[in-house]
Amino acid sequence: MSNPNNVSLNINHKLEFIDGNALTIPTLSILTEDGEIHTGATAPDISKHTAIKLYETMRFIRLLDERMQGAQRQGRISFYMQCLGEEAAVTASAAALDQNDMIMAQYREQAALHYRGFTLDQFMNQMFSNELDLGKGRQMPIHYGSKALNYMTISSPLGTQIPQATGYAYGQKIKHIDAKTGELASTIDNITICYFGEGAASEGDFHAGVNMAAVHQAPVIFFARNNGYAISTPADEQFKGDGIASRGVGYGIKTIRVDGTDALAVYAATKKAREIAVSTGEPILIESIAYRLGAHSTSDDPSGYRSKDEEANHQVCPIDKFRKWLIKQDWLNEADDVKAKESIREEILAALKRAEVVAKPALEELISDVYDTPIPSLQRQYEQLKAHIKLHPDAYPVTAGRIK
Amino acid sequence: MAKMNMLHAINSALDITMAEHPQACIFGEDVGYFGGVFRATSGLQEKYGKHRVFNTPLTEQGILGFANGLAAFGAPALAEIQFADYIFPAFDQIVNESAKFRYRSGNEFNVGNLTIRTPYGGGIAGGLYHSQSPEAYFAHTPGLKVIVPRNPYQAKGLLRAAIKDDNPVLFFEPKRLYRASIGEVPEEDYTIELGKAEVVQQGTDVTLLAWGAQMEIIEDAAKQASEQGISCEVIDLRSILPWDVEAIAKSVTKTGRLIVSHEAPITNGFGAEIAATIGQECFLHLESPIMRVCGLDTPYPLALEKEYVPDALKVLAAIKQSMDF
Numbered sequence: 263m264s265n266p267n268n269v270s271l272n273i274n275h276k277l278e279f280i281d282g283n284a285l286t287i288p289t290l291s292i293l294t295e296d297g298e299i300h301t302g303a304t305a306p307d308i309s310k311h312t313a314i315k316l317y318e319t320m321r322f323i324r325l326l327d328e329r330m331q332g333a334q335r336q337g338r339i340s341f342y343m344q345c346l347g348e349e350a351a352v353t354a355s356a357a358a359l360d361q362n363d364m365i366m367a368q369y370r371e372q373a374a375l376h377y378r379g380f381t382l383d384q385f386m387n388q389m390f391s392n393e394l395d396l397g398k399g400r401q402m403p404i405h406y407g408s409k410a411l412n413y414m415t416i417s418s419p420l421g422t423q424i425p426q427a428t429g430y431a432y433g434q435k436i437k438h439i440d441a442k443t444g445e446l447a448s449t450i451d452n453i454t455i456c457y458f459g460e461g462a463a464s465e466g467d468f469h470a471g472v473n474m475a476a477v478h479q480a481p482v483i484f485f486a487r488n489n490g491y492a493i494s495t496p497a498d499e500q501f502k503g504d505g506i507a508s509r510g511v512g513y514g515i516k517t518i519r520v521d522g523t524d525a526l527a528v529y530a531a532t533k534k535a536r537e538i539a540v541s542t543g544e545p546i547l548i549e550s551i552a553y554r555l556g557a558h559s560t561s562d563d564p565s566g567y568r569s570k571d572e573e574a575n576h577q578v579c580p581i582d583k584f585r586k587w588l589i590k591q592d593w594l595n596e597a598d599d600v601k602a603k604e605s606i607r608e609e610i611l612a613a614l615k616r617a618e619v620v621a622k623p624a625l626e627e628l629i630s631d632v633y634d635t636p637i638p639s640l641q642r643q644y645e646q647l648k649a650h651i652k653l654h655p656d657a658y659p660v661t662a663g664r665i666k
Numbered sequence: 667m668a669k670m671n672m673l674h675a676i677n678s679a680l681d682i683t684m685a686e687h688p689q690a691c692i693f694g695e696d697v698g699y700f701g702g703v704f705r706a707t708s709g710l711q712e713k714y715g716k717h718r719v720f721n722t723p724l725t726e727q728g729i730l731g732f733a734n735g736l737a738a739f740g741a742p743a744l745a746e747i748q749f750a751d752y753i754f755p756a757f758d759q760i761v762n763e764s765a766k767f768r769y770r771s772g773n774e775f776n777v778g779n780l781t782i783r784t785p786y787g788g789g790i791a792g793g794l795y796h797s798q799s800p801e802a803y804f805a806h807t808p809g810l811k812v813i814v815p816r817n818p819y820q821a822k823g824l825l826r827a828a829i830k831d832d833n834p835v836l837f838f839e840p841k842r843l844y845r846a847s848i849g850e851v852p853e854e855d856y857t858i859e860l861g862k863a864e865v866v867q868q869g870t871d872v873t874l875l876a877w878g879a880q881m882e883i884i885e886d887a888a889k890q891a892s893e894q895g896i897s898c899e900v901i902d903l904r905s906i907l908p909w910d911v912e913a914i915a916k917s918v919t920k921t922g923r924l925i926v927s928h929e930a931p932i933t934n935g936f937g938a939e940i941a942a943t944i945g946q947e948c949f950l951h952l953e954s955p956i957m958r959v960c961g962l963d964t965p966y967p968l969a970l971e972k973e974y975v976p977d978a979l980k981v982l983a984a985i986k987q988s989m990d991f
């Protein structure tokens with residue numbers, strides 16, 4: 263029998279189907295719940311500086327999430343999404359990257375952005391859609407983005423970032439093609455990481471993006487956050503195979519599954535994945551397993567679709583786990599930690615109050631950035647709108663006062 | 667009769683359909699046990715079981731492809747797309763497949779049993795990806811029907827008619843009104859004919875035309891205009907494709923003036939089609955140019971939503987301009 267493609271034919275004379283669950287992919291776990299290293303596991307090489315920064319990021323995001331969840335309840339912002347339970351998955355993966363690697367996130371990865379240096383005020387300005395928001399007040403809260411920090415602005419339609427990540431990473435690779443020989447001249451300096459949920463992995467964009475990356479060898483790390491739910495839909499109504507990881511193998515790319523509540527496991531896996539991607543240009547798939555501890559968003563009420571018992575059974579705090587390890591390393595002191603939390607809470611509240619009173623974007627921002635410069639029809643619509651607002655300033659208090 | 671909000675009215679229409687046809691299926695993201703993020707399908711899984719009311723994986727392309735197949739088989743396929751903003755991954759299945767199934771097969775096969783429900787529109791601080799009104803994209807596609815109800819009574823009667831109609835129908839539900847709009851709705855079955863506009867208020871000076879959530883806005887403008895002695899005829903188009911040219915032409919022949927208002931961007935919005943057709947039909951009766959009060963040609967914003975939307979004040983300004991022309 264001839265081989266039509268790169269599939270190796272392993273001839274068998276018995277009628278046999280391979281079971282859909284035959285591929286069982288193990289889960290890398292390094293830290294115990296008590297902050298010990300599992301017998302047989304090896305802690306990754308992580309510096310004290312990185313470990314502390316990783317911890318501080320998780321701690322900060324937990325406090326920010328708590329406060330902003332509350333701020334939404336008070337009606338101060340319209341919407342919020344926490345990353346409760348997934349702090350280690352997001353932060354440790356970001357910590358394993360180079361600052362210049364591109365991050366293409368879904369929406370629950372604020373910790374990765376903060377790790378890169380997005381400031382408290384920047385978070386607040388986006389959530390309050392004020393004129394200091396880098397996104398000019400156009401998107402709902404939590405749709406962050408920063409060119410300076412190599413963090414692609416979030417788009418709400420799910421999965422769209424996945425094939426885009428493949429394309430971006432391909433760009434990062436071909437930068438290193440030798441113009442004369444057409445060969446890859448050296449190792450790649452930067453790669454892309456793409457985060458998405460196990461729900462978003464059902465979108466056509468996932469399959470398109472991962473297959474393109476495999477075929478064209480794009481240095482992208484696909485980071486699937488499997489947190490058990492897509493809004494109310496449990497993972498067993500989302501897919502039937504062995505998680506998202508088995509699909510990586512199906513598409514022909516290197517794959518690993520990690521315990522997403524284990525910062526050391528996530529860090530080790532991502533660090534290694536990056537090494538492979540920069541040296542070979544290959545894509546990698548990492549599936550992180552954690553549980554979404556909170557509601558999907560502030561518009562959601564999980565008591566409508568999951569029980570208190572179920573939630574109680576999944577109460578693993580990734581931050582505690584890592585804190586215990588840090589304390590054992592003698593890199594962290596409990597009393598200092600408690601004190602720091604108090605002052606962060608105060609800073610968050612102060613920043614919230616600052617952002618709340620900043621003016622909304624000016625009327626011009628309604629028509630800017632639709633194109634590089636407003637096309638004539640848009641300019642005309644703007645002039646009409648301006649004239650209308652001038653006639654009725656009381657009806658448009660946000661912008662009327664500032665119209666020239 | 668019972669007092670219902672729009673979600674209850676929709677739920678009731680779905681319930682009747684499920685009871686009527688043993689193969690009818692409701693499916694989409696989160697619609698199963700949870701009843702959908704807006705709860706339009708609440709209680710239906712308990713009543714009709716998991717084989718007929720179920721969550722799908724998160725893939726709109728999959729939902730509509732599946733729905734086309736199921737409808738081609740002959741089962742009423744009641745697909746929900748969680749937000750109209752997320753219908754675009756299914757665009758190919760709807761525009762190239764649902765719409766052309768019957769035509770390309772010489773009616774060997776068709777998907778007349780397909781109904782697609784989806785919440786559309788702004789006014790909920792949703793920004794550019796939770797506020798769109800994409801009806802015009804679909805109204806450009808022969809083979810589809812496109813319906814938009816304005817209140818609970820309309821929603822139930824039009825949805826039942828859409829389901830019974832032997833063509834694929836897109837049913838856009840104004841999410842801003844889901845809970846806000848409450849009214850008397852018969853508990854029993856009834857239908858409202860597709861393709862017909864409704865004159866909601868009689869008037870003599872100017873015709874105001876809209877659909878869905880925008881009806882509230884033009885009704886408000888009509889009220890303010892009447893305080894200034896201007897009599898508006900207010901019409902709900904209800905059915906975007908096919909649309910009731912005759913009813914609109916009749917009204918404009920009487921009033922001599924037409925203002926169309928929709929939330930979607932003005933350029934190539936459905937108002938453009940109406941203006942062109944009525945301009946031709948009523949040319950000799952028009953006292954002023956047909957005007958459109960619509961969204962700007964920009965994505966739907968968040969912070970400056972109030973400035974962006976075609977509100978009653980903007981409609982009123984257009985009414986006066988039309989009267990003073």
Ligand SMILES: Cc1ncc(C[n+]2csc(CCOP(=O)(O)OP(=O)(O)O)c2C)c(N)n1
Nearest residue numbers: 370418419420459460461462491492493752
């Ligand atoms: C194309 C598209 N369809 C539907 C939605 C609505 N939606 C927003 S989040 C979500 C669930 C996503 O679940 P998952 O990808 O598992 O991520 P998680 O929320 O669990 O982090 C849905 C259905 C959307 N944003 N985009």
